[in-house]
Amino acid sequence: MDIQIITGDITSLDVDAIVNAANPTLLGGGGVDGAIHRAAGPRLLQACRAIPEVSPGVRCPTREARITLGFDLPAQYVIHTVGPVWNGGGSREPDLLARCYRQSMTLAMEYDLASIAFPAISCGVYGYPPEQASRVAVRSLLDTPNGGPERVLICCFSDAMADIWRNALNDEA
C-alpha cells in the first residue's frame, strides 16, 4: 500500500472514493462535511437520508462507516465515517479513531476500490490533536489487511497539517 500525504481540497480529487468526516446524522455539517455536500450536490443528501437509522437520528454511530455514490464529485463514492469528539484522550478516542480508518478501508475493499482519500478525521471541529490523530491513523492504515486500495491519500487542508502527518508517516512506517 502506498500512503501519500498531500495538501488540498479533498472534493477536487479524482480517486475512487473520498472519505467524509461526518456526524452521526449523516445529514451534513460544517468543515469537510459541508464542502463535500456542496460539491456533490443535493443528491448526496438524498442518498444519506435513505440510509436507515440505527437509533433515533443516528445513521452512522461513531467509529462506523457508510458508503454512498459521489454524484457531482470527481470521486465515484463517498465513504462517510464518524470520528470521536476529543475528550482528553481517556474516552477510547484512539480506538474509535482507528476503527474509522479500518472500517473505511474495509468498505473500500468490499467495493473493490483501488484509490481512496482521507481527510484528517476528527482534527477540526471534533478537536483531536493532529499529532496524536495522525499517528493513530497511519498505524491503523498500515495494519489494514492486504486486498484494499493500493493508493491511499491523506488530504490535509494546510501545509502545516500535512507536515504533522508526514512526521507521523515517517515515524510509524
Ligand code: AR6
Ligand atoms: N478538504 C480537505 N480537508 C478539509 C476540507 C476540505 N475541503 N475542509 C476542511 N478540512 P472537520 P471533524 C479539514 O471539522 O473534526 C462537521 O460539521 C479541516 O481543516 O471537517 O471530524 C461534521 O458534520 C480539518 O483538518 O471534521 C461533524 O459535525 C479536517 O478536515 C464535525 O464537523 C477535519 O475537520 C466533524 O468534525
